Amino acid sequence: MSEKAENTIVSEKLDRNSLAELVARDIAPGSFVNLGIGQPTLVSNYLKPEQHVTLHTENGMLGMGPEAQGSEIDGDLINAGKIPVTELPGASYFHHADSFAIMRGGHLDVCVLGAFQVSATGDLANWHTGAPDAIPAVGGAMDLATGAKDVYVMMSLFTREGLSKLVAECSYPLTGVGCVTRVYTNEAVFLIKEDGVHVRETFGISFEELAAKMDVPLTAPSADAA
């Protein structure tokens, strides 16, 4: 192992909040961003005003502010997770077809989504487990996956059984093909590139240990740095 690779090792794996903070730090200033329901929503807690990031919500708003509290709660002002939110100066409202045109038209810089699985070529599976008795629901997941310039996934890397969720090929039904550009997990950040999966950094695990637990060929951080 090279010294450069060792330098990328943080002593322990990241918790949910630290991971959200890392994603927030990686979003370029001035970006238009959609945060998916669940874990990705945490990212908004760590966006700094000086980043001038504008949040989009698919139910028809740009310039979404933090979750509404107390007297701020307004039934006509909610996010895609149906949570009451606030509006920031410069906010705008539009109907659903315009909102998804913003997505599909490639105007959003980044969307951050959760996932069941991501493939080595960036296929995303996050809407359906494929279980025969499950009632399917898709919402805006497929539109987000295909629409944003960059699709970041936030997920735990391993299932309870210890299997990697970053896989050679998704076994769950797909949400989008070749759409994911980065995967943020508690153990490592992965960049999905034309030539395969690159590890940008690891947390609480060495690259070699990580590579041994996964069935996907990985390019080490040192190889990129060299």
Add this chain to the structure above:
Amino acid sequence: MLNILQDVDEAVAPIYDGATVMIGGFGKAGQPVELIEALLRQGAKDLTVVNNNAGNGEEGLAALIGAGRVSKIICSFPRQSDSHVFDAKFRAGEIELELVPQGNLAERIRAAGAGIGGFFTPTAYGTPLAEGKETRMIDGRGYVFETPIHADFALVKALKADRTGNLIYRKTARNFGPIMAAAAKNAIVQVREIVETGELDPEIIVTPGIYVNSLVQVSREKAPAAA
């Protein structure tokens, strides 16, 4: 010709058995609760309903589904923590579901109102929701052909109308309202307030009155069923 009506029961009276009815709203926001309740009282059955969801809790769309009046639902997100009424009907095979990605749902509704016969969209390409559909590669990217969703009726909630039927909405309660009003042959709109023609600034009209067929004022809105 715009009908300005006195009550919601009169407004939904024309809805007939077997009709396709679009219902606006996303969660609580923009849900035309009073019109949905009037449709429940009215009794029309074998309806195809177009909505983002498939009802929450016991009231509104959930009550309509629970009463066995909806034979098919076209929506993007039926399964929620409190969608038990739909879930039970679906598992019993008593309601047909057409699941549509939310952006495709919106665009198919928009296409109907705009007279578009169909469109190619990248959304859902390569997924189970594109199975059996025509696809095409355009500039190296895969697209799926989607057709418009027309409706016989739309139930929409807006904030304010003038007596010409021009509408303005409030915040994220706008959602599906404008495109559903345009897509339906007969758009029935409930508003909190109807003002005289000329009182709304023409520059801020969101839905022009040409799309609106019936208008009814519901000044005391009931809080919608939990989302």
